[in-house]
Amino acid sequence: MNNxxxxxxxxxTASEVEGLTEQVKTPVQQSLxxxxxxxxxxxxxxxxxxxxxxxxxxxxxxxPILAPYDPLEINLRLRLLSIGTxxxxxxTDDLGRDILSRLIWGGQxxxxxxxxxxxxxxxxxxxxxxxxxxxxxWLDTIIMRLIDILMAxxxxxxxxxxxxxxxxxLEHAMLAVAIVGIPYYxxxxxxxxxxxxxxxxxxxxxxLGSDKWHIIATHLFPNSLPPLIIAATLDVGWMIMxxxxxxxxxxxxxxxxxxxxIMLSEGHKFIRLAPHASIVPGLxxxxxxxxxxxxxxxxxxxxxxxxxx
Amino acid sequence: xxxxxxxxxxxxxxxxLGVSFLVxxxxxxxxxxxxxxxxxxxxxxxxxxxxxxxxxxDQPFLIQYFRWLxxxxxxxxxxxxxxxxxxxxxxxxxxxxxxxxxxxxxxxxILFGIPAGxxxxxxxxxxxxxxxxxxxxxxxxxxxxWLGILLQIFFSIYxxxxxxxxxxxxxxxxxxDLLRHLVLPSIALATxxxxxxxxxxxxxxxxxxxxxxxxxxxxxxxxxxxxxxxHALRNALIPIVTVVGLQVGYLLGGDIxxxxxxxxxxxGLLMMNGIMARDFPLVQGAILLVASSYxxxxxxxxxxxxxxxxxxxxx
Numbered sequence: 001m002n003n004x005x006x007x008x009x010x011x012x013t014a015s016e017v018e019g020l021t022e023q024v025k026t027p028v029q030q031s032l033x034x035x036x037x038x039x040x041x042x043x044x045x046x047x048x049x050x051x052x053x054x055x056x057x058x059x060x061x062x063x064p065i066l067a068p069y070d071p072l073e074i075n076l077r078l079r080l081l082s083i084g085t086x087x088x089x090x091x092t093d094d095l096g097r098d099i100l101s102r103l104i105w106g107g108q109x110x111x112x113x114x115x116x117x118x119x120x121x122x123x124x125x126x127x128x129x130x131x132x133x134x135x136x137x138w139l140d141t142i143i144m145r146l147i148d149i150l151m152a153x154x155x156x157x158x159x160x161x162x163x164x165x166x167x168x169x170l171e172h173a174m175l176a177v178a179i180v181g182i183p184y185y186x187x188x189x190x191x192x193x194x195x196x197x198x199x200x201x202x203x204x205x206x207x208l209g210s211d212k213w214h215i216i217a218t219h220l221f222p223n224s225l226p227p228l229i230i231a232a233t234l235d236v237g238w239m240i241m242x243x244x245x246x247x248x249x250x251x252x253x254x255x256x257x258x259x260x261x262i263m264l265s266e267g268h269k270f271i272r273l274a275p276h277a278s279i280v281p282g283l284x285x286x287x288x289x290x291x292x293x294x295x296x297x298x299x300x301x302x303x304x305x306x307x308x309x
Numbered sequence: 310x311x312x313x314x315x316x317x318x319x320x321x322x323x324x325x326l327g328v329s330f331l332v333x334x335x336x337x338x339x340x341x342x343x344x345x346x347x348x349x350x351x352x353x354x355x356x357x358x359x360x361x362x363x364x365x366x367d368q369p370f371l372i373q374y375f376r377w378l379x380x381x382x383x384x385x386x387x388x389x390x391x392x393x394x395x396x397x398x399x400x401x402x403x404x405x406x407x408x409x410x411x412x413x414x415x416x417x418x419i420l421f422g423i424p425a426g427x428x429x430x431x432x433x434x435x436x437x438x439x440x441x442x443x444x445x446x447x448x449x450x451x452x453x454x455w456l457g458i459l460l461q462i463f464f465s466i467y468x469x470x471x472x473x474x475x476x477x478x479x480x481x482x483x484x485x486d487l488l489r490h491l492v493l494p495s496i497a498l499a500t501x502x503x504x505x506x507x508x509x510x511x512x513x514x515x516x517x518x519x520x521x522x523x524x525x526x527x528x529x530x531x532x533x534x535x536x537x538x539x540h541a542l543r544n545a546l547i548p549i550v551t552v553v554g555l556q557v558g559y560l561l562g563g564d565i566x567x568x569x570x571x572x573x574x575x576x577g578l579l580m581m582n583g584i585m586a587r588d589f590p591l592v593q594g595a596i597l598l599v600a601s602s603y604x605x606x607x608x609x610x611x612x613x614x615x616x617x618x619x620x621x622x623x624x
Contacts, residue, residue, distance in 0.1 A: 149327035152607075153600050154562030161332065161596050164584040165339040241452045245566055248454050249581060268458055268570070275462045282455030290450035297446075 032226070032303075039302035046298020049291035056288055060107030069098040071105040071258035080274040093263070093277050094270050095256075102258035103284055109259040110285065113174050113252075114240035118232050120178035121239075125185020126228065130216050132186070133193025144190075147183040155180045156245065163251045170259075173252035177242050181235060188231050192224035226303040233299050237292030244285050260285050310615065317611050321604060328600045329381070333374050336593050342366075346587060347390055381597070387590035391583065396594040400576055404598060406476055407575030410567065411560045413491050414498035418560070419553060422503040426510025426549075430518065431537060441507060448504035453563050457497035457570035464493060474572040494571040498563055502556035509552040513545040520544075546617050554610030558603040 030038070040046055059066060068087075075096035083091045090099040132140040150158065162176035196202060197220070205215050246252035247261025255262055260281040267277030344360040345352065352360075361367050365376055380387070386396040429438045465473035472478065472490050517523065518541055526536045565577030572578070576595050583591035 145323075145327070149324065149331055152324050152328050152604050153331075154558050154603050156562040156565060157596060157599055157603075160565065160580065160584065161335045161592075164589075164592050165335045167340065168584075237450065244452060245454060248566065249569060251584065264455060264458070271458060271462055272466055275466065278455075278458050279462070282452060282458060285452050286450055286455060289452070290446065293446060293450050 036299070036302045040298050043298040043301065045294045046302075049294030049296075049298065052287060052291040053295060056107055056284075056291075057111060059104055060111055063104045063108055067098075067101040067104045069101040071097060071102040072256050073097060080270060080277070082274065083276045083280075090280050091274065091276050093266060094274070097258075099263070099277065099280055102263055103260070103280060105258040106260045106263060106281065107284070107288075109170070109253055109257065110240050110244060110261075110288070113170065113177070113243040114236045117174050117178040117181065117239045117243065118236050120175070121181030121235075122185050122228065122232050124178075125182045126189045126221070126224070128182070129186040129189025129191075130193055130220060130224070133190040134197060134212070134216055134220060140190075143186075147186055150180075150183045156242070159242065159246060160249075160251070163246060168251045168254065170247075170253040170257070173243055173246040177239050177246070180242075181239065184235070185228065185231065188227050189224050192227060193220050196220055196223055230296060230300040230303055233292060234296035237289035237296070240292075241285060241289050313615055314612055317608055321608055324604055325601060326378075328604060329378055329597060330374060332593055332597050332600065333377055336589050337370065337373070339587075339589065341587060343390075343589060346589075386594040386597075389583070389588055389591040391586040391588040391591065396590050399591070400579065400594050400598050403574065403576045403579045403595075404602075406573060407561075407564055407568070407577060409487070409491065410494055410498060410573060410575060411557065411564055413495040414502065414560050414564075415553075415557050417495050417499035418502035418506055418556060421499070422506025423510050423549065425503070426507040427514055427537065427542065429507070429511040430514035433515065438511075441511075445504040445508050448500045449508075451500065453497055453501055454566045454570050456500055457494065457567055460493045460497055461570070474570075476574050494567045494573055497570070498560055498567045501563065502560055505556055506549065506552055510545070510549050513548045514541055517541045517545040543617075547614060550610060550613055550617060554607055554613075557606050561599055561603055561606075 040050075075092070078088070078092050078096040079094055081088050081092040081096075083089070085091055088098050088100070090103065092098055093102070128143060132143045153161075159173075159176040159180050162179060163172055166172040166176065202215060202219055205219060243252055244259070244261030244264070247259050248265045250265065253259035253262055255266070263281035264278050264285075267274065267279075267281065271278055342357075342361075344357050344364065344366060348356060348360060365373055368376070384397060386400070388394065389396055389399060392399065425441050425444075429441045432438055461473050464471045471493055476487065476490050478486055478490075523536060523540055526540050527533075531540075564575060565580065567573065568575045568577035569581060576599060580592055580595040580599075582588075583595065
């Protein structure tokens with residue numbers, strides 16, 4: 001074959017022939033992770049988002065070492081110091097607490113709430129989506145009508161109703177935010193499963209007598225992952241913003257905890273005297289959400305190039 | 310068309326029933342005895358039992374729900390524990406203030422979002438397109454309550470040109486004063502919705518602009534403005550209307566945060582006070598009213614579809 005190609009002038013040299021044969025012999029086998037990473041590392045904005053996120057996570061984890069002061073330490077003689085004050089780089093709040101230290105410690109709570117809420121919502125939503133999509137019938141009808149009703153509420157209103165019932169507090173706010181997120185994941189996974197379950201390889205697995213749970217775990221779940229990962233990455237930022245919003249309203253983390261939403265709410269009371277006390281924590285939330293959105297957009301393009309615009 | 314609208318309205322009934330059931334269920338699960346909240350901790354067992362009986366709290370759950378629903382349908386939404394007033398007139402008055410904010414916010418979001426999306430799509434990859442894409446990303450990542458605070462700091466405290474909070478100045482009345490108070494909260498509220506509308510308008514327009522009928526319109530010598538507004542925009546409108554409808558619902562929710570930042574005397578502020586005071590009849594009423602409005606807005610969007618695309622109501 002190669003000789004024939006050489007004869008007609010399509011391949012010129014022996015080395016080209018060798019290269020071609022080598023390529024045919026060893027096809028490049030890459031996992032989903034490798035393919036995604038190869039595409040993602042070309043996206044500068046997504047990388048910027050990823051670096052900022054890693055930076056914030058590291059700073060939050062190293063809070064005991066990095067924070068210059070105790071975030072809860074009150075010093076009324078140092079109230080409302082402005083940005084750039086020696087010893088208090090980002091100033092102090094109305095109780096004289098160091099804003100930088102509270103910001104660093106606050107990252108722990110905000111990130112934990114965002115990631116945990118997404119994990120909870122994603123786990124529950126995926127499980128429900130897999131079951132309803134796979135089994136269909138009355139189970140699907142009942143659960144999807146329930147989901148429709150949950151989605152008939154503006155998200156924050158449903159979260160408020162849940163927190164109103166459970167009572168204010170960080171865990172309750174996290175749970176409320178997670179419950180509000182469940183319908184979103186259920187719909188994504190159910191949609192994927194409905195599309196996948198008629199594919200030949202699933203029908204073949206049925207024909208070979210595979211156990212239903214085996215089909216769900218080894219075929220349907222892994223193939224539903226790409227849209228789920230994109231949705232979850234974009235959702236973490238939204239959940240961080242949402243949970244901070246609940247804390248801002250006084251329904252999430254409770255004072256004196258160092259949490260970005262509380263810092264914003266406390267700073268808001270003194271915007272005339274110390275605007276930085278509310279600008280700084282808001283900026284922290286904004287940058288983390290922005291980095292997650294950049295990363296999420298990059299992941300979407302990398303995992304599903306058809307969606308690239 | 311009338312048949313389609315009637316069918317859509319009938320389909321609303323089970324959703325509204327579901328919403329009312331969920332609102333009732335969630336707040337029934339709340340810990341604490343309503344009778345104890347009303348009578349206070351010093352109440353004796355006999356009066357507590359009597360009040361529980363009077364309120365129907367000793368009845369099975371479903372009976373309680375249907376009794377509550379029946380009263381709600383008759384206009385009896387209960388009494389606020391904290392404010393000692395009928396819930397329905399109270400929340401309707403406050404809902405009016407929220408409606409101003411939501412409508413004004415929606416108007417701003419549409420007036421900014423749709424043209425921005427059209428310009429981005431018709432000038433794809435231009436400087437404007439890139440700037441608006443960055444703007445969309447920033448607007449999308451900005452917490453509504455922080456944006457509100459930034460606007461207060463800049464326009465009210467630093468420049469001093471707009472009121473920092475409230476709905477009306479103490480000595481002034483009338484529409485011009487209301488409008489001055491509306492500007493900042495509406496911008497804060499509208500930004501998130503505007504960027505989503507702009508993004509959807511851009512992608513929907515880009516998709517439509519690649520269709521054959523657009524090429525045909527251009528080929529027959531139609532002027533570009535008419536190609537865009539008569540052919541492309543009309544066909545791109547359905548997904549845009551969906552997003553606008555969803556965003557108006559989002560505005561109803563986001564409204565709560567903006568009302569707190571700007572001390573806007575709307576239903577969100579009332580609801581928050583109710584939650585803090587564990588005033589469940591008030592919270593229940595407020596949530597039911599906002600959620601029902603959201604459902605009705607979605608119905609209006611559905612009906613709008615069939616005007617925009619007559620194929621829909623034949624399906």
